[in-house]
Amino acid sequence: MVKTIGIGKQDFASVIEDNCFFVDKTSFIKEWWDSKDDVTLITRPRRFGKTLNMSMLNCFFSNQYKDRSDLFDSLSIWEDEDYRKIQGTYPVIFMSFASVKADNLGDAKIQIKAQIEAVYKRHRYLLEGDTLTADEIADFEGTNTRMGDAESGLKLNILCEYFHRYWGKKTIIILDEYDTPIQEAYLHGYWNEFTAYIRSLFNATFKTNPYMERAIMTGITRVSKESIFSDLNNLNVITTTSSSYATSFGFTENEVFDAMEEYGLSGEKDTVKKWYDGFKFGNHSDIYNPWSITNFLKEKQISPYWASTSSNGLVNRLIRTASAEIKSMMETLLEGDSVEVSIDEQLVFEQLDNDENAIWSLLLASGYLKVDSLEKRGLTLEPWYHLSITNLETVSMFSNMFRGWFNASVSNYNGFIRALLRGNVKEMNIYMNEVALSTFSSFDSGKHPSGKSEPERFYHGFVLGLLVELRDKYEVQSNRESGYGRYDVMIIPRDKNSQAVIIEFKVIDSQEETSLDMTADSALKQIEEKNYDAKLLERGYKREAIQHYGFAFEGKKVLIKKAQI
Incomplete structure (x- = not known):
């Protein structure tokens, strides 16, 4: 009987206890432990099994699971007698920053302090007996979101010392999704202040910590050492191009095809490969997205499962x-x-x-x-x-x-495309000006040395939208050589009986041109003089079936003119 597929289950113990679908990745435990690295950082894309693997490490090493060998006795790691001996024998701090998502510095710090407070609460047994002094008990009880920044930065280091006294062993530290708050800090403009705080926390936890046995972190990005890891010279960074742990995250092709056989879906292998294969870690290619594969096995249909959950x-x-x-x-x-x-x-x-x-x-x-x-x-x-x-x-x-860029003016955007394909210049001008008015500023980063907006950012974004909307029936190319120069946009119909389109964009030059009309004429003249038709003619399109359009920009104002054939 095939196992139930539990979507989104990230707790290793519950996956095994509930007899859910699971691809055995316990060889990762051995590879990591045998490496003997002090601190390991592994970067992988989102939903590639990072959290489940970190939960698996916690269940394997943590003395909170010392009587749970049943979680592993059917998996490959249990075949190694040396590893049976160390299962459940270490104190472990297991944390995740996945939920640390704040739009300001103060809330980000509070959320991290809340994570630290939760770790302390899980280990309140330390307050029993004489492990801690009266002052240390008071300090323990004072671990909450109101503690100071410097104090919170030392809390994990201090907890490792408490563990060492109580258990007589050094601590393994596991931190999942370490970079989530770092990305949020950049997005919301408090990067510099936040990195100072997180750098201090990481230094005390992973560097100046004599009671740490080993540590491992996961995330999506490898953040620069200078920004938050400046003091960690004991850090081994594993990126997607590193050879270590190449098959530990994501599914190999054999694992995917075996699962498809088990669930009666072997006839879909070619389609599944086109949709979900393509990831490469180190020298190991044909790695599949596990989130999409598990959803496919459950739903038995192709869909952009990973893309639709994207936080991009x-x-x-x-x-x-x-x-x-x-x-x-x-x-x-x-x-x-x-x-x-x-x-x-x-x-x-x-x-x-x-x-x-x-x-x-x-x-x-x-x-x-x-x-x-x-x-x-x-x-x-x-x-x-x-x-x-x-x-x-x-x-x-x-x-x-790319479609989403024009959601604010989707009806005008679609109207422009229809008008373009019909060659209706009047409607093209109406719709294009509405689109530019509502979306133009969203394409402008506002960080140009001149302080001026750059229409090129808008119209090349517009081309990406065209490429998406038209690609079933048209080939959309930009900035390619043809004739004596490089055209801006060429829309090539897959049916040679349909109209092809060449578009040239120009920004008004106030020193040479007194109107958008002159600028649009200049764009049309360039198409003619540079013989941009040459590429289409070589491919067998008739000259009379090639339309020329000049787009003239002045700020958010656009004028489109069409050459007379």
């Missing part, structure tokens, strides 16, 4: 306000091609404001992009990554994101 507010904002160049590269990715970038996997959140290329680190760590290949160039062996979109589910996530 930061990614959304960064791409939407990114430069034309970044948006152009996103167009390339959405068309199924790869981009070549030099990135540092160590994410410095401050750099996201000043170095747009930092976004590629975030997209890679989040699982939205995969590494096709990696080159080391030059004397300094600078890493260059060839990146592409991970799979069809991730394509759907990006598509929904």
Whole structure:
């Protein structure tokens, strides 16, 4: 009889006790313990089993589970007699920052202090007997959300000392989703103040702690050592390109196909591979998204399960306000091609404001992009990554994101597309001006040296929207070579009997042009002089079936003109 699939179950003990579907990842326990690393940080995309694996570590090592060998006796780790001996023999501090999501510094600190308070409450047995002095008991009882920042930073360190007295052993510390509050701090503008607080907490907990046996942290991003780990020279960081723990998070292809056989779904292997495969950790490819696979096994139908639960507010904002160049590269990715970038996997959140290329680190760590290949160039062996979109589910996530940019004016946006395909310039102008008026500012980061808005950010975002909406019947390309230059946008019908479109965008030059009308004429003239039709003609499209449009921008005002054939 097949096991019940429990969606969203992250507590290891309940998964085993309830006899739910479970892919045996207990080899991770052995790999981590055998590594002998003091502090391990493992980054993986969201919903890749990080929390379940941390719960599994807690159940295996914690002396609170010393009589629960039944949780492991049917799993691979129990075949190793040495590991049977250490199950349930260590004091463990197990915490998660997954729920630390605040829009201001004060609430973020309170939420972390609440997590620390909860850990203390779970170990109130320490107050019994003579383990603690009267002052220490008072200090223990005073562990709450009202304690000072400096005091709270020392609390986990002190608890490890209490454990050592009581149990006679050093403590294992497990911290899940360490970077959730860090991302929130960046999103809501209190990054600098928060990192000072979290750096002090981490230093006392993981570095200057003689009563710590080992520690492990998980998260999505590898935050720069300088920002919060500056004092942790005992930290081993495992990213998605590291070879360690490559199969410990996510499902391998064999694990997926075995499960599909068990649930009578083996006929769907090719479709499942296209939708949910594509992740690569270290040198191990064909890693599948476990959240999507378990949902598929339960629902028995393909759907963007992982994408629909995405919390991608930061990614959304960064791409939407990114430069034309970044948006152009996103167009390339959405068309199924790869981009070549030099990135540092160590994410410095401050750099996201000043170095747009930092976004590629975030997209890679989040699982939205995969590494096709990696080159080391030059004397300094600078890493260059060839990146592409991970799979069809991730394509759907990006598509929904780009559509969402125009939700504020969805009827006008759809009206513009219909008018464009009909060649109705009057309606195009009406709808495009409404779209620009309601969405233009959302594409502008407001951090340009000149202090001026950049329409290019808007219209390249607009092109991404076009690409999503039209790709079933049209191929949408931008900034490609044709004739004697590079056109802005080319809309190529898959049916050669339909109309093709070339669009040139221009921002009014007040020194040379006195009106938007002149700017639009200049755009149309450029299409003609640069012979942008050449590419379409080479592909067999007739010249009379190619429409030329000049888009002229002045702030949020747009004028569209169509060339007469």
